[in-house]
Amino acid sequence: ISPDTTSLQNSPTAAILKAVRYFTMRTNVVTVTPWLAPIVWEGTFNPLIVDSIYKPMHLSIATTVFAVGKYVRFLRDFLETAEKHFMVDFKVHYYIFTDRREDVPAVVLAPGRNVTIIPVPGSNRWQEISSRRMEMIQTTIENQIGKEADYIFCLDVDTKFHGRWGAETLSRLVATIHPGYYEQTHEHYPYERRLASRAYIPAGEGDYYYGGATIAGYVGDVHKLAKYCREQLEADAANSIEATWQEESHLNRYLLYNKPTKILSPEYLWQDFKAKTNEVQIIRFSQVNKNYAEVRPNVKKRK
Ligand SMILES: CC(=O)N[C@H]1[C@@H](OP(=O)(O)OP(=O)(O)OC[C@H]2O[C@@H](n3ccc(=O)[nH]c3=O)[C@H](O)[C@@H]2O)O[C@H](CO)[C@H](O)[C@@H]1O
Ligand SMILES: [Mn+2]
Structure with a gap:
Protein backbone atom coordinates (compact mmCIF):
# COMPACT_ATOMS: atom_id res chain seq x y z
CA ILE A 1 0.00 0.00 0.00
CA SER A 2 1.51 3.35 -0.92
CA PRO A 3 1.00 6.19 1.58
CA ASP A 4 -1.43 8.96 0.73
CA THR A 5 1.24 11.63 0.25
CA THR A 6 -1.11 14.46 -0.75
CA SER A 7 -3.02 14.40 2.51
CA LEU A 8 0.25 14.01 4.40
CA GLN A 9 1.70 17.12 2.77
CA ASN A 10 -1.33 19.12 3.82
CA SER A 11 -1.57 17.69 7.31
CA PRO A 12 -0.31 19.42 10.43
CA THR A 13 2.46 16.82 10.70
CA ALA A 14 3.99 18.09 7.46
CA ALA A 15 5.66 20.98 9.25
CA ILE A 16 7.03 18.57 11.78
CA LEU A 17 8.36 16.17 9.16
CA LYS A 18 10.02 19.06 7.40
CA ALA A 19 11.64 20.07 10.68
CA VAL A 20 13.04 16.55 11.02
CA ARG A 21 14.92 16.97 7.74
CA TYR A 22 16.74 20.03 9.05
CA PHE A 23 17.53 18.39 12.33
CA THR A 24 21.24 17.90 12.99
CA MET A 25 22.86 15.81 15.69
CA ARG A 26 25.35 17.21 18.19
CA THR A 27 28.90 16.00 17.72
CA ASN A 28 30.90 17.73 20.47
CA VAL A 29 29.01 16.24 23.43
CA VAL A 30 28.06 12.74 24.56
CA THR A 31 24.35 12.31 23.89
CA VAL A 32 23.73 8.76 25.07
CA THR A 33 24.85 6.79 28.11
CA PRO A 34 26.47 3.32 27.95
CA TRP A 35 23.05 1.93 28.97
CA LEU A 36 21.36 3.76 26.08
CA ALA A 37 19.63 6.52 28.03
CA PRO A 38 19.55 9.82 26.15
CA ILE A 39 21.50 12.79 27.50
CA VAL A 40 19.45 15.85 26.61
CA TRP A 41 21.35 18.70 24.96
CA GLU A 42 20.12 21.47 22.71
CA GLY A 43 20.14 20.05 19.18
CA THR A 44 19.37 16.45 20.23
CA PHE A 45 15.61 16.88 20.17
CA ASN A 46 13.02 18.67 18.12
CA PRO A 47 10.68 20.64 20.40
CA LEU A 48 7.86 20.52 17.81
CA VAL A 65 10.23 23.31 45.92
CA PHE A 66 11.45 24.02 49.46
CA ALA A 67 11.74 27.56 50.77
CA ARG A 73 13.31 35.16 49.18
CA GLU A 83 5.79 30.39 34.46
CA LYS A 84 7.73 31.68 31.44
CA HIS A 85 9.83 28.62 30.68
CA PHE A 86 8.96 25.50 32.71
CA MET A 87 6.56 22.95 31.20
CA VAL A 88 4.61 25.70 29.45
CA ASP A 89 1.10 24.59 28.37
CA PHE A 90 1.16 21.68 30.84
CA LYS A 91 -0.81 21.31 34.05
CA VAL A 92 1.71 22.13 36.76
CA HIS A 93 0.99 21.86 40.47
CA TYR A 94 3.65 23.54 42.58
CA TYR A 95 4.06 22.22 46.12
CA ILE A 96 5.83 24.86 48.17
CA PHE A 97 7.27 23.59 51.45
CA THR A 98 7.95 26.43 53.85
CA ASP A 99 7.99 27.58 57.46
CA ARG A 100 7.15 31.14 56.34
CA ARG A 101 3.76 30.89 54.72
CA GLU A 102 3.12 34.61 55.11
CA ASP A 103 6.19 35.42 52.99
CA VAL A 104 5.16 33.27 50.02
CA PRO A 105 4.67 35.73 47.14
CA ALA A 106 1.44 35.83 45.16
CA VAL A 107 2.51 35.07 41.59
CA VAL A 108 0.06 35.07 38.70
CA LEU A 109 -0.08 31.56 37.23
CA ALA A 110 -1.21 30.49 33.77
CA PRO A 111 -4.52 28.58 33.53
CA GLY A 112 -4.21 24.96 34.64
CA ARG A 113 -1.40 25.74 37.04
CA ASN A 114 -1.72 26.06 40.81
CA VAL A 115 0.08 26.17 44.13
CA THR A 116 -0.28 24.26 47.39
CA ILE A 117 1.65 25.42 50.44
CA ILE A 118 2.82 22.69 52.81
CA PRO A 119 4.07 23.81 56.23
CA VAL A 120 7.38 22.33 57.36
CA PRO A 121 9.50 22.98 60.43
CA GLY A 122 12.57 25.22 60.20
CA SER A 123 16.02 24.08 61.23
CA ASN A 124 19.24 25.70 62.31
CA ARG A 125 21.31 23.55 59.91
CA TRP A 126 21.08 24.05 56.14
CA GLN A 127 22.33 20.50 55.62
CA GLU A 128 19.31 19.18 57.49
CA ILE A 129 16.86 21.35 55.54
CA SER A 130 18.31 20.13 52.26
CA SER A 131 18.37 16.46 53.35
CA GLY A 146 0.67 10.02 44.20
CA LYS A 147 -3.05 10.39 43.57
CA GLU A 148 -2.76 13.58 41.53
CA ALA A 149 0.24 13.56 39.22
CA GLY A 163 15.14 28.98 28.57
CA ARG A 164 12.80 26.18 27.55
CA TRP A 165 12.42 23.34 30.03
CA GLY A 166 9.79 21.19 28.35
CA ALA A 167 8.51 17.67 27.77
CA GLU A 168 11.93 16.57 26.49
CA THR A 169 12.74 16.14 30.19
CA LEU A 170 10.01 13.57 30.84
CA SER A 171 10.97 9.96 31.50
CA ARG A 172 10.73 7.25 34.16
CA LEU A 173 13.76 8.34 36.20
CA VAL A 174 15.58 11.56 35.35
CA ALA A 175 18.74 13.08 36.82
CA THR A 176 20.91 16.03 35.84
CA ILE A 177 24.66 16.13 35.42
CA HIS A 178 26.14 18.57 37.93
CA PRO A 179 27.68 21.51 36.03
CA GLY A 180 30.82 21.42 38.13
CA TYR A 181 31.76 17.88 37.07
CA TYR A 182 30.54 17.25 33.54
CA GLU A 183 34.00 17.72 32.07
CA GLN A 184 35.60 15.34 34.56
CA THR A 185 35.90 11.59 35.03
CA HIS A 186 34.66 9.63 38.03
CA GLU A 187 37.87 9.68 40.05
CA HIS A 188 37.30 13.44 40.49
CA TYR A 189 33.65 13.24 41.54
CA PRO A 190 32.89 14.25 45.14
CA TYR A 191 31.22 10.91 45.93
CA GLU A 192 31.16 9.74 49.53
CA ARG A 193 34.35 7.70 49.93
CA ARG A 194 34.08 6.66 53.58
CA LEU A 195 33.02 3.05 53.96
CA ALA A 196 31.19 3.93 57.18
CA SER A 197 28.56 5.94 55.28
CA ARG A 198 25.67 4.29 53.45
CA ALA A 199 26.41 6.65 50.56
CA TYR A 200 29.82 5.02 49.99
CA ILE A 201 30.88 4.49 46.40
CA PRO A 202 34.08 2.47 45.88
CA ALA A 203 36.96 3.95 43.89
CA GLY A 204 36.77 2.99 40.24
CA GLU A 205 32.99 3.10 40.12
CA GLY A 206 30.68 5.83 38.89
CA ASP A 207 28.91 7.08 35.79
CA TYR A 208 28.26 10.81 36.25
CA TYR A 209 28.05 13.17 39.21
CA TYR A 210 24.41 14.14 39.51
CA GLY A 211 23.23 17.39 41.13
CA GLY A 212 20.78 17.21 44.02
CA ALA A 213 18.97 20.28 42.70
CA THR A 214 16.92 18.52 40.02
CA ILE A 215 15.38 15.06 40.33
CA ALA A 216 12.44 13.97 38.21
CA GLY A 217 10.45 11.09 36.80
CA TYR A 218 7.31 9.02 37.26
CA VAL A 219 5.86 9.70 40.67
CA GLY A 220 6.31 6.04 41.70
CA ASP A 221 9.97 5.94 40.71
CA ILE A 241 27.91 10.17 60.17
CA GLU A 242 26.77 12.66 57.55
CA ALA A 243 27.70 12.07 53.91
CA THR A 244 29.94 14.68 52.23
CA TRP A 245 27.07 16.19 50.24
CA GLN A 246 24.18 15.00 52.37
CA GLU A 247 21.22 13.71 50.32
CA GLU A 248 23.10 14.42 47.07
CA SER A 249 25.64 11.73 48.05
CA HIS A 250 22.88 9.19 48.70
CA LEU A 251 21.18 10.19 45.46
CA ASN A 252 24.41 9.52 43.56
CA ARG A 253 24.72 6.09 45.11
CA TYR A 254 21.11 5.23 44.31
CA LEU A 255 21.54 6.30 40.70
CA LEU A 256 24.74 4.31 40.28
CA TYR A 257 22.82 1.11 40.96
CA ASN A 258 19.45 2.25 39.59
CA LYS A 259 20.36 3.86 36.30
CA PRO A 260 18.34 6.88 35.18
CA THR A 261 16.30 6.39 32.01
CA LYS A 262 17.11 9.91 30.85
CA ILE A 263 19.83 12.36 31.80
CA LEU A 264 19.66 16.12 31.51
CA SER A 265 22.80 17.96 30.46
CA PRO A 266 24.11 20.87 32.56
CA GLU A 267 21.96 23.17 30.38
CA TYR A 268 19.30 22.14 32.90
CA LEU A 269 21.43 22.92 35.95
CA TRP A 270 23.92 25.69 35.54
CA GLN A 271 25.44 28.03 38.14
CA ASP A 272 25.43 31.79 37.56
CA PHE A 273 29.04 32.16 38.68
CA LYS A 274 30.22 29.68 36.04
CA ALA A 275 31.22 31.06 32.63
CA LYS A 276 29.31 29.53 29.72
CA THR A 277 31.28 26.88 27.84
CA ASN A 278 31.22 25.97 24.14
CA GLU A 279 29.15 22.83 24.63
CA VAL A 280 26.42 24.73 26.40
CA GLN A 281 24.40 26.44 23.67
CA ILE A 282 21.61 27.48 26.00
CA ILE A 283 21.35 27.86 29.76
CA ARG A 284 17.84 26.79 30.76
CA PHE A 285 18.00 26.73 34.56
CA SER A 286 20.71 28.15 36.76
CA GLN A 287 21.55 28.58 40.42
CA VAL A 288 21.72 32.24 41.39
CA ASN A 289 24.73 33.55 43.25
CA LYS A 290 23.93 33.57 46.94
CA ASN A 291 25.60 35.00 49.98
CA TYR A 292 25.96 31.79 52.01
CA ALA A 293 26.62 33.57 55.29
CA GLU A 294 23.53 35.71 54.79
CA VAL A 295 20.99 33.05 53.77
CA ARG A 296 22.12 29.89 55.54
CA PRO A 297 21.33 29.55 59.23
CA ASN A 298 24.68 27.98 60.14
CA VAL A 299 27.35 29.64 58.03
CA LYS A 300 29.58 32.12 59.84
CA LYS A 301 29.93 35.63 58.47
CA ARG A 302 33.51 36.47 57.44
CA LYS A 303 35.13 39.25 59.43
C1 LIG B 1 23.26 22.62 42.29
C2 LIG B 1 23.02 21.50 43.24
O1 LIG B 1 22.96 20.36 42.82
N1 LIG B 1 22.82 21.84 44.53
C3 LIG B 1 22.91 20.90 45.63
C4 LIG B 1 24.07 21.28 46.53
O2 LIG B 1 24.16 22.56 47.15
P1 LIG B 1 23.40 23.99 47.15
O3 LIG B 1 24.39 25.02 47.47
O4 LIG B 1 22.63 24.17 45.92
O5 LIG B 1 22.37 23.82 48.40
P2 LIG B 1 21.26 24.86 48.83
O6 LIG B 1 21.79 25.79 49.85
O7 LIG B 1 20.65 25.48 47.63
O8 LIG B 1 20.20 23.89 49.53
C5 LIG B 1 19.38 23.04 48.76
C6 LIG B 1 17.91 23.47 48.83
O9 LIG B 1 17.40 23.26 50.16
C7 LIG B 1 16.48 24.28 50.50
N2 LIG B 1 16.98 25.10 51.62
C8 LIG B 1 18.29 25.02 52.03
C9 LIG B 1 18.74 25.77 53.10
C10 LIG B 1 17.85 26.64 53.77
O10 LIG B 1 18.18 27.35 54.75
N3 LIG B 1 16.56 26.71 53.34
C11 LIG B 1 16.11 25.97 52.27
O11 LIG B 1 14.93 26.07 51.90
C12 LIG B 1 16.28 25.11 49.23
O12 LIG B 1 15.23 24.57 48.46
C13 LIG B 1 17.60 24.93 48.52
O13 LIG B 1 17.49 25.24 47.14
O14 LIG B 1 24.21 20.31 47.58
C14 LIG B 1 23.08 20.18 48.42
C15 LIG B 1 23.47 19.09 49.38
O15 LIG B 1 22.72 19.11 50.54
C16 LIG B 1 21.82 19.85 47.62
O16 LIG B 1 21.90 18.53 47.11
C17 LIG B 1 21.64 20.83 46.47
O17 LIG B 1 20.52 20.47 45.70
MN1 LIG C 1 20.83 25.30 45.52
Whole structure:
Protein backbone atom coordinates (compact mmCIF):
# COMPACT_ATOMS: atom_id res chain seq x y z
CA ILE A 1 0.00 0.00 0.00
CA SER A 2 1.51 3.35 -0.92
CA PRO A 3 1.00 6.19 1.58
CA ASP A 4 -1.43 8.96 0.73
CA THR A 5 1.24 11.63 0.25
CA THR A 6 -1.11 14.46 -0.75
CA SER A 7 -3.02 14.40 2.51
CA LEU A 8 0.25 14.01 4.40
CA GLN A 9 1.70 17.12 2.77
CA ASN A 10 -1.33 19.12 3.82
CA SER A 11 -1.57 17.69 7.31
CA PRO A 12 -0.31 19.42 10.43
CA THR A 13 2.46 16.82 10.70
CA ALA A 14 3.99 18.09 7.46
CA ALA A 15 5.66 20.98 9.25
CA ILE A 16 7.03 18.57 11.78
CA LEU A 17 8.36 16.17 9.16
CA LYS A 18 10.02 19.06 7.40
CA ALA A 19 11.64 20.07 10.68
CA VAL A 20 13.04 16.55 11.02
CA ARG A 21 14.92 16.97 7.74
CA TYR A 22 16.74 20.03 9.05
CA PHE A 23 17.53 18.39 12.33
CA THR A 24 21.24 17.90 12.99
CA MET A 25 22.86 15.81 15.69
CA ARG A 26 25.35 17.21 18.19
CA THR A 27 28.90 16.00 17.72
CA ASN A 28 30.90 17.73 20.47
CA VAL A 29 29.01 16.24 23.43
CA VAL A 30 28.06 12.74 24.56
CA THR A 31 24.35 12.31 23.89
CA VAL A 32 23.73 8.76 25.07
CA THR A 33 24.85 6.79 28.11
CA PRO A 34 26.47 3.32 27.95
CA TRP A 35 23.05 1.93 28.97
CA LEU A 36 21.36 3.76 26.08
CA ALA A 37 19.63 6.52 28.03
CA PRO A 38 19.55 9.82 26.15
CA ILE A 39 21.50 12.79 27.50
CA VAL A 40 19.45 15.85 26.61
CA TRP A 41 21.35 18.70 24.96
CA GLU A 42 20.12 21.47 22.71
CA GLY A 43 20.14 20.05 19.18
CA THR A 44 19.37 16.45 20.23
CA PHE A 45 15.61 16.88 20.17
CA ASN A 46 13.02 18.67 18.12
CA PRO A 47 10.68 20.64 20.40
CA LEU A 48 7.86 20.52 17.81
CA ILE A 49 7.89 16.73 17.72
CA VAL A 50 8.29 16.42 21.49
CA ASP A 51 5.35 18.76 22.09
CA SER A 52 3.17 17.00 19.52
CA ILE A 53 3.67 13.73 21.41
CA TYR A 54 3.26 14.91 25.00
CA LYS A 55 0.83 17.83 24.88
CA PRO A 56 -2.18 15.72 23.82
CA MET A 57 -1.61 13.45 26.84
CA HIS A 58 -2.89 16.12 29.29
CA LEU A 59 -0.31 15.13 31.86
CA SER A 60 -0.28 16.39 35.43
CA ILE A 61 3.12 17.56 36.57
CA ALA A 62 3.89 17.95 40.29
CA THR A 63 6.78 20.24 41.19
CA THR A 64 8.20 20.39 44.70
CA VAL A 65 10.23 23.31 45.92
CA PHE A 66 11.45 24.02 49.46
CA ALA A 67 11.74 27.56 50.77
CA VAL A 68 12.70 27.27 54.42
CA GLY A 69 13.97 30.20 56.48
CA LYS A 70 15.55 32.94 54.41
CA TYR A 71 15.37 30.90 51.22
CA VAL A 72 11.78 32.10 50.89
CA ARG A 73 13.31 35.16 49.18
CA PHE A 74 14.16 33.04 46.12
CA LEU A 75 10.55 31.95 45.51
CA ARG A 76 9.32 34.91 43.48
CA ASP A 77 12.01 34.66 40.79
CA PHE A 78 11.74 30.89 40.77
CA LEU A 79 7.97 30.95 40.19
CA GLU A 80 7.90 33.90 37.80
CA THR A 81 10.60 32.43 35.56
CA ALA A 82 9.04 28.94 35.79
CA GLU A 83 5.79 30.39 34.46
CA LYS A 84 7.73 31.68 31.44
CA HIS A 85 9.83 28.62 30.68
CA PHE A 86 8.96 25.50 32.71
CA MET A 87 6.56 22.95 31.20
CA VAL A 88 4.61 25.70 29.45
CA ASP A 89 1.10 24.59 28.37
CA PHE A 90 1.16 21.68 30.84
CA LYS A 91 -0.81 21.31 34.05
CA VAL A 92 1.71 22.13 36.76
CA HIS A 93 0.99 21.86 40.47
CA TYR A 94 3.65 23.54 42.58
CA TYR A 95 4.06 22.22 46.12
CA ILE A 96 5.83 24.86 48.17
CA PHE A 97 7.27 23.59 51.45
CA THR A 98 7.95 26.43 53.85
CA ASP A 99 7.99 27.58 57.46
CA ARG A 100 7.15 31.14 56.34
CA ARG A 101 3.76 30.89 54.72
CA GLU A 102 3.12 34.61 55.11
CA ASP A 103 6.19 35.42 52.99
CA VAL A 104 5.16 33.27 50.02
CA PRO A 105 4.67 35.73 47.14
CA ALA A 106 1.44 35.83 45.16
CA VAL A 107 2.51 35.07 41.59
CA VAL A 108 0.06 35.07 38.70
CA LEU A 109 -0.08 31.56 37.23
CA ALA A 110 -1.21 30.49 33.77
CA PRO A 111 -4.52 28.58 33.53
CA GLY A 112 -4.21 24.96 34.64
CA ARG A 113 -1.40 25.74 37.04
CA ASN A 114 -1.72 26.06 40.81
CA VAL A 115 0.08 26.17 44.13
CA THR A 116 -0.28 24.26 47.39
CA ILE A 117 1.65 25.42 50.44
CA ILE A 118 2.82 22.69 52.81
CA PRO A 119 4.07 23.81 56.23
CA VAL A 120 7.38 22.33 57.36
CA PRO A 121 9.50 22.98 60.43
CA GLY A 122 12.57 25.22 60.20
CA SER A 123 16.02 24.08 61.23
CA ASN A 124 19.24 25.70 62.31
CA ARG A 125 21.31 23.55 59.91
CA TRP A 126 21.08 24.05 56.14
CA GLN A 127 22.33 20.50 55.62
CA GLU A 128 19.31 19.18 57.49
CA ILE A 129 16.86 21.35 55.54
CA SER A 130 18.31 20.13 52.26
CA SER A 131 18.37 16.46 53.35
CA ARG A 132 14.93 16.39 54.93
CA ARG A 133 13.47 17.16 51.52
CA MET A 134 13.74 13.42 50.80
CA GLU A 135 11.50 12.49 53.72
CA MET A 136 8.96 15.16 52.87
CA ILE A 137 8.92 14.30 49.18
CA GLN A 138 8.37 10.66 50.15
CA THR A 139 5.48 11.36 52.51
CA THR A 140 3.85 13.99 50.33
CA ILE A 141 3.84 11.57 47.39
CA GLU A 142 2.19 8.99 49.66
CA ASN A 143 -0.44 11.40 51.00
CA GLN A 144 -1.21 13.60 48.05
CA ILE A 145 0.93 13.75 44.93
CA GLY A 146 0.67 10.02 44.20
CA LYS A 147 -3.05 10.39 43.57
CA GLU A 148 -2.76 13.58 41.53
CA ALA A 149 0.24 13.56 39.22
CA ASP A 150 1.86 11.56 36.44
CA TYR A 151 5.33 13.06 36.70
CA ILE A 152 7.17 14.92 39.44
CA PHE A 153 10.05 17.41 39.44
CA CYS A 154 11.93 18.18 42.67
CA LEU A 155 13.87 21.41 42.27
CA ASP A 156 16.12 23.74 44.28
CA VAL A 157 14.59 27.15 44.95
CA ASP A 158 17.75 29.29 44.68
CA THR A 159 17.42 29.20 40.92
CA LYS A 160 15.92 30.85 37.85
CA PHE A 161 14.74 29.52 34.51
CA HIS A 162 16.22 31.23 31.45
CA GLY A 163 15.14 28.98 28.57
CA ARG A 164 12.80 26.18 27.55
CA TRP A 165 12.42 23.34 30.03
CA GLY A 166 9.79 21.19 28.35
CA ALA A 167 8.51 17.67 27.77
CA GLU A 168 11.93 16.57 26.49
CA THR A 169 12.74 16.14 30.19
CA LEU A 170 10.01 13.57 30.84
CA SER A 171 10.97 9.96 31.50
CA ARG A 172 10.73 7.25 34.16
CA LEU A 173 13.76 8.34 36.20
CA VAL A 174 15.58 11.56 35.35
CA ALA A 175 18.74 13.08 36.82
CA THR A 176 20.91 16.03 35.84
CA ILE A 177 24.66 16.13 35.42
CA HIS A 178 26.14 18.57 37.93
CA PRO A 179 27.68 21.51 36.03
CA GLY A 180 30.82 21.42 38.13
CA TYR A 181 31.76 17.88 37.07
CA TYR A 182 30.54 17.25 33.54
CA GLU A 183 34.00 17.72 32.07
CA GLN A 184 35.60 15.34 34.56
CA THR A 185 35.90 11.59 35.03
CA HIS A 186 34.66 9.63 38.03
CA GLU A 187 37.87 9.68 40.05
CA HIS A 188 37.30 13.44 40.49
CA TYR A 189 33.65 13.24 41.54
CA PRO A 190 32.89 14.25 45.14
CA TYR A 191 31.22 10.91 45.93
CA GLU A 192 31.16 9.74 49.53
CA ARG A 193 34.35 7.70 49.93
CA ARG A 194 34.08 6.66 53.58
CA LEU A 195 33.02 3.05 53.96
CA ALA A 196 31.19 3.93 57.18
CA SER A 197 28.56 5.94 55.28
CA ARG A 198 25.67 4.29 53.45
CA ALA A 199 26.41 6.65 50.56
CA TYR A 200 29.82 5.02 49.99
CA ILE A 201 30.88 4.49 46.40
CA PRO A 202 34.08 2.47 45.88
CA ALA A 203 36.96 3.95 43.89
CA GLY A 204 36.77 2.99 40.24
CA GLU A 205 32.99 3.10 40.12
CA GLY A 206 30.68 5.83 38.89
CA ASP A 207 28.91 7.08 35.79
CA TYR A 208 28.26 10.81 36.25
CA TYR A 209 28.05 13.17 39.21
CA TYR A 210 24.41 14.14 39.51
CA GLY A 211 23.23 17.39 41.13
CA GLY A 212 20.78 17.21 44.02
CA ALA A 213 18.97 20.28 42.70
CA THR A 214 16.92 18.52 40.02
CA ILE A 215 15.38 15.06 40.33
CA ALA A 216 12.44 13.97 38.21
CA GLY A 217 10.45 11.09 36.80
CA TYR A 218 7.31 9.02 37.26
CA VAL A 219 5.86 9.70 40.67
CA GLY A 220 6.31 6.04 41.70
CA ASP A 221 9.97 5.94 40.71
CA VAL A 222 10.81 9.21 42.46
CA HIS A 223 8.98 7.92 45.52
CA LYS A 224 11.24 4.85 45.58
CA LEU A 225 14.33 7.05 45.25
CA ALA A 226 13.23 9.49 47.97
CA LYS A 227 12.33 6.66 50.38
CA TYR A 228 15.73 5.02 49.78
CA CYS A 229 17.64 8.27 50.38
CA ARG A 230 15.59 9.02 53.49
CA GLU A 231 16.34 5.57 54.94
CA GLN A 232 20.05 5.86 54.14
CA LEU A 233 20.22 9.37 55.65
CA GLU A 234 18.58 8.06 58.82
CA ALA A 235 20.88 5.04 59.01
CA ASP A 236 23.90 7.34 58.71
CA ALA A 237 22.51 9.69 61.36
CA ALA A 238 22.06 6.74 63.73
CA ASN A 239 25.79 6.03 63.22
CA SER A 240 26.68 9.71 63.72
CA ILE A 241 27.91 10.17 60.17
CA GLU A 242 26.77 12.66 57.55
CA ALA A 243 27.70 12.07 53.91
CA THR A 244 29.94 14.68 52.23
CA TRP A 245 27.07 16.19 50.24
CA GLN A 246 24.18 15.00 52.37
CA GLU A 247 21.22 13.71 50.32
CA GLU A 248 23.10 14.42 47.07
CA SER A 249 25.64 11.73 48.05
CA HIS A 250 22.88 9.19 48.70
CA LEU A 251 21.18 10.19 45.46
CA ASN A 252 24.41 9.52 43.56
CA ARG A 253 24.72 6.09 45.11
CA TYR A 254 21.11 5.23 44.31
CA LEU A 255 21.54 6.30 40.70
CA LEU A 256 24.74 4.31 40.28
CA TYR A 257 22.82 1.11 40.96
CA ASN A 258 19.45 2.25 39.59
CA LYS A 259 20.36 3.86 36.30
CA PRO A 260 18.34 6.88 35.18
CA THR A 261 16.30 6.39 32.01
CA LYS A 262 17.11 9.91 30.85
CA ILE A 263 19.83 12.36 31.80
CA LEU A 264 19.66 16.12 31.51
CA SER A 265 22.80 17.96 30.46
CA PRO A 266 24.11 20.87 32.56
CA GLU A 267 21.96 23.17 30.38
CA TYR A 268 19.30 22.14 32.90
CA LEU A 269 21.43 22.92 35.95
CA TRP A 270 23.92 25.69 35.54
CA GLN A 271 25.44 28.03 38.14
CA ASP A 272 25.43 31.79 37.56
CA PHE A 273 29.04 32.16 38.68
CA LYS A 274 30.22 29.68 36.04
CA ALA A 275 31.22 31.06 32.63
CA LYS A 276 29.31 29.53 29.72
CA THR A 277 31.28 26.88 27.84
CA ASN A 278 31.22 25.97 24.14
CA GLU A 279 29.15 22.83 24.63
CA VAL A 280 26.42 24.73 26.40
CA GLN A 281 24.40 26.44 23.67
CA ILE A 282 21.61 27.48 26.00
CA ILE A 283 21.35 27.86 29.76
CA ARG A 284 17.84 26.79 30.76
CA PHE A 285 18.00 26.73 34.56
CA SER A 286 20.71 28.15 36.76
CA GLN A 287 21.55 28.58 40.42
CA VAL A 288 21.72 32.24 41.39
CA ASN A 289 24.73 33.55 43.25
CA LYS A 290 23.93 33.57 46.94
CA ASN A 291 25.60 35.00 49.98
CA TYR A 292 25.96 31.79 52.01
CA ALA A 293 26.62 33.57 55.29
CA GLU A 294 23.53 35.71 54.79
CA VAL A 295 20.99 33.05 53.77
CA ARG A 296 22.12 29.89 55.54
CA PRO A 297 21.33 29.55 59.23
CA ASN A 298 24.68 27.98 60.14
CA VAL A 299 27.35 29.64 58.03
CA LYS A 300 29.58 32.12 59.84
CA LYS A 301 29.93 35.63 58.47
CA ARG A 302 33.51 36.47 57.44
CA LYS A 303 35.13 39.25 59.43
C1 LIG B 1 23.26 22.62 42.29
C2 LIG B 1 23.02 21.50 43.24
O1 LIG B 1 22.96 20.36 42.82
N1 LIG B 1 22.82 21.84 44.53
C3 LIG B 1 22.91 20.90 45.63
C4 LIG B 1 24.07 21.28 46.53
O2 LIG B 1 24.16 22.56 47.15
P1 LIG B 1 23.40 23.99 47.15
O3 LIG B 1 24.39 25.02 47.47
O4 LIG B 1 22.63 24.17 45.92
O5 LIG B 1 22.37 23.82 48.40
P2 LIG B 1 21.26 24.86 48.83
O6 LIG B 1 21.79 25.79 49.85
O7 LIG B 1 20.65 25.48 47.63
O8 LIG B 1 20.20 23.89 49.53
C5 LIG B 1 19.38 23.04 48.76
C6 LIG B 1 17.91 23.47 48.83
O9 LIG B 1 17.40 23.26 50.16
C7 LIG B 1 16.48 24.28 50.50
N2 LIG B 1 16.98 25.10 51.62
C8 LIG B 1 18.29 25.02 52.03
C9 LIG B 1 18.74 25.77 53.10
C10 LIG B 1 17.85 26.64 53.77
O10 LIG B 1 18.18 27.35 54.75
N3 LIG B 1 16.56 26.71 53.34
C11 LIG B 1 16.11 25.97 52.27
O11 LIG B 1 14.93 26.07 51.90
C12 LIG B 1 16.28 25.11 49.23
O12 LIG B 1 15.23 24.57 48.46
C13 LIG B 1 17.60 24.93 48.52
O13 LIG B 1 17.49 25.24 47.14
O14 LIG B 1 24.21 20.31 47.58
C14 LIG B 1 23.08 20.18 48.42
C15 LIG B 1 23.47 19.09 49.38
O15 LIG B 1 22.72 19.11 50.54
C16 LIG B 1 21.82 19.85 47.62
O16 LIG B 1 21.90 18.53 47.11
C17 LIG B 1 21.64 20.83 46.47
O17 LIG B 1 20.52 20.47 45.70
MN1 LIG C 1 20.83 25.30 45.52
